[in-house]
Amino acid sequence: xxxxxxxxxxxSGVGGLTVLRALAAALPEEAFLYLGxxxxxxxxxxxxxxxxxxxxxxxxxxxxxxxKALVVACNTASAAALTALEARFPEIPVxxxxxxxxxxxxxxxxxxxxxxxxxxxxxxxxxxxxxxxxLRPAARVTGISGQVFVALAEEGWTEGPVTDLVAHRYxxxxxxxxxxxxxxxxxxxxxxxxxxxxxxxxxxxxMLVDSAATTAAAARELLGLRGLRRQIPASSPRLRFxxxxxxxxxxxxxxxxxxxxxxxGDVELIDV
Amino acid sequence: xxxxxxxxxxxSGVGGLTVLRALAAALPEEAFLYLGxxxxxxxxxxxxxxxxxxxxxxxxxxxxxxxKALVVACNTASAAALTALEARFPEIPVxxxxxxxxxxxxxxxxxxxxxxxxxxxxxxxxxxxxxxxxLRPAARVTGISGQVFVALAEEGWTEGPVTDLVAHRYxxxxxxxxxxxxxxxxxxxxxxxxxxxxxxxxxxxxMLVDSAATTAAAARELLGLRGLRRQIPASSPRLRFxxxxxxxxxxxxxxxxxxxxxxxGDVELIDV
Numbered sequence: 001x002x003x004x005x006x007x008x009x010x011x012s013g014v015g016g017l018t019v020l021r022a023l024a025a026a027l028p029e030e031a032f033l034y035l036g037x038x039x040x041x042x043x044x045x046x047x048x049x050x051x052x053x054x055x056x057x058x059x060x061x062x063x064x065x066x067x068k069a070l071v072v073a074c075n076t077a078s079a080a081a082l083t084a085l086e087a088r089f090p091e092i093p094v095x096x097x098x099x100x101x102x103x104x105x106x107x108x109x110x111x112x113x114x115x116x117x118x119x120x121x122x123x124x125x126x127x128x129x130x131x132x133x134x135l136r137p138a139a140r141v142t143g144i145s146g147q148v149f150v151a152l153a154e155e156g157w158t159e160g161p162v163t164d165l166v167a168h169r170y171x172x173x174x175x176x177x178x179x180x181x182x183x184x185x186x187x188x189x190x191x192x193x194x195x196x197x198x199x200x201x202x203x204x205x206x207m208l209v210d211s212a213a214t215t216a217a218a219a220r221e222l223l224g225l226r227g228l229r230r231q232i233p234a235s236s237p238r239l240r241f242x243x244x245x246x247x248x249x250x251x252x253x254x255x256x257x258x259x260x261x262x263x264x265g266d267v268e269l270i271d272v
Numbered sequence: 273x274x275x276x277x278x279x280x281x282x283x284s285g286v287g288g289l290t291v292l293r294a295l296a297a298a299l300p301e302e303a304f305l306y307l308g309x310x311x312x313x314x315x316x317x318x319x320x321x322x323x324x325x326x327x328x329x330x331x332x333x334x335x336x337x338x339x340k341a342l343v344v345a346c347n348t349a350s351a352a353a354l355t356a357l358e359a360r361f362p363e364i365p366v367x368x369x370x371x372x373x374x375x376x377x378x379x380x381x382x383x384x385x386x387x388x389x390x391x392x393x394x395x396x397x398x399x400x401x402x403x404x405x406x407l408r409p410a411a412r413v414t415g416i417s418g419q420v421f422v423a424l425a426e427e428g429w430t431e432g433p434v435t436d437l438v439a440h441r442y443x444x445x446x447x448x449x450x451x452x453x454x455x456x457x458x459x460x461x462x463x464x465x466x467x468x469x470x471x472x473x474x475x476x477x478x479m480l481v482d483s484a485a486t487t488a489a490a491a492r493e494l495l496g497l498r499g500l501r502r503q504i505p506a507s508s509p510r511l512r513f514x515x516x517x518x519x520x521x522x523x524x525x526x527x528x529x530x531x532x533x534x535x536x537g538d539v540e541l542i543d544v
């Protein structure tokens with residue numbers, strides 16, 4: 001498994017580009033191959049069985065293309081499929097976003113009362129609750145299913161009155177009262193682009209955390225332990241993109257999440 | 273092709289239940305088999321090629337189960353795949369929602385200026401514009417892509433301040449000025465449940481039309497012409513439901529669109 005190979009990253013669509021951005025910053029020598037399974041997005045409303053099947057196919061497509069490690073940059077897929085992926089692909093390290101996100105939230109919270117906002121599938125599966133309680137058994141976890149945020153993020157409505165109102169609707173009740181959460185974990189890779197709007201709605205003292213930076217740190221550590229870090233910077237392009245549907249839409253919406261411009265010609269259409 | 277067979281109806285998910293409801297009312301003798309392709313929803317953001325493939329698989333699954341006619345209760349699939357379905361399945365009548373919706377809008381509009389609000393895929397494909405212009409060549413068509421409405425309808429947020437604000441954001445500009453549209457065509461099967469909220473946002477004199485009632489009328493006429501109308505009322509249950517993923521979610525969210533209660537046990541999970 002030569003260290004020069006790219007790191008594979010996949011998500012149901014473009015949300016995982018927030019994780020790719022953090023990975024690229026934390027691992028400046030590495031090259032990345034990103035797969036957005038846009039033909040079957042969103043995963044967040046699908047059953048766990050379907051998500052496991054899709055995630056296994058995405059991982060297989062990336063491994064066929066020679067990646068040396070796999071980052072599951074999708075909360076729903078991390079929650080539902082990480083164990084299945086580790087069992088199916090024992091030859092490479094597999095890193096999800098749930099454990100790093102839970103660790104970030106536990107580190108940020110003083111009171112131990114943590115709110116998690118995520119897709120319906122992630123909340124229903126309870127993976128964040130379980131991961132937080134493993135790290136801090138006395139923690140109190142309030143789960144909030146925030147499906148409309150996904151649509152707002154994809155529409156590019158990251159600021160403005162609609163976003164504020166939806167944020168109030170999802171969050172006000174959870175943060176009301178003196179024993180409300182002191183930390184809000186953004187448990188969906190779409191949500192970091194909404195962070196400025198969410199910050200205005202939660203109490204000033206509350207901490208906002210997401211999985212992107214801690215996942216990148218976890219990936220760096222694991223690659224180092226396994227002797228898989230590149231020694232020489234990768235040549236351009238460091239980032240390559242695959243999608244299972246609609247390269248134009250991937251590029252247009254993806255730019256919001258990656259934080260830098262993407263053209264449809266940068267995105268290769270594949271079947272998985 | 274015995275007239276006793278059910279009528280097949282399919283959609284990417286639960287939105288098409290607004291069409292099923294109209295069909296069941298217009299054709300009280302008939303039985304219906306509804307398929308929601310929930311494993312791959314939404315179609316509205318997918319490429320035309322993917323939508324044609326999915327629609328062909330859905331139609332095949334219903335025809336394998338003996339339906340005598342096919343209603344494509346999804347605007348995106350009607351726009352992208354109706355011609356392909358007619359060519360592939362010449363043995364049965366295939367009815368889409370685009371032509372009936374366009375006919376309803378043309379009948380309702382005095383000025384000939386018609387706004388269509390639909391998913392990104394439907395607007396991009398231009399099928400409504402083409403269908404309206406075939407019926408009324410001098411018509412002026414304003415297309416509005418309203419993806420966030422899909423999320424609001426699925427979340428059950430059919431009324432309230434968020435819905436009002438999103439409606440203003442999508443519609444105010446199109447309806448401003450003295451030469452604005454006099455008709456708003458709801459070009460997505462999710463949107464009829466939002467009609468009361470939309471009515472408050474468009475000018476009082478504007479007409480709101482959707483495809484459900486006219487599609488049901490078109491289906492009734494076509495079945496009659498082909499001698500496929502049932503003579504004796506179908507025995508219970510008149511409505512049967514198939515889904516490719518998540519029967520619980522299908523039943524819960526589907527109740528909003530069908531307008532009557534649905535239980536997960538009423539929904540059979542299938543692969544297509």
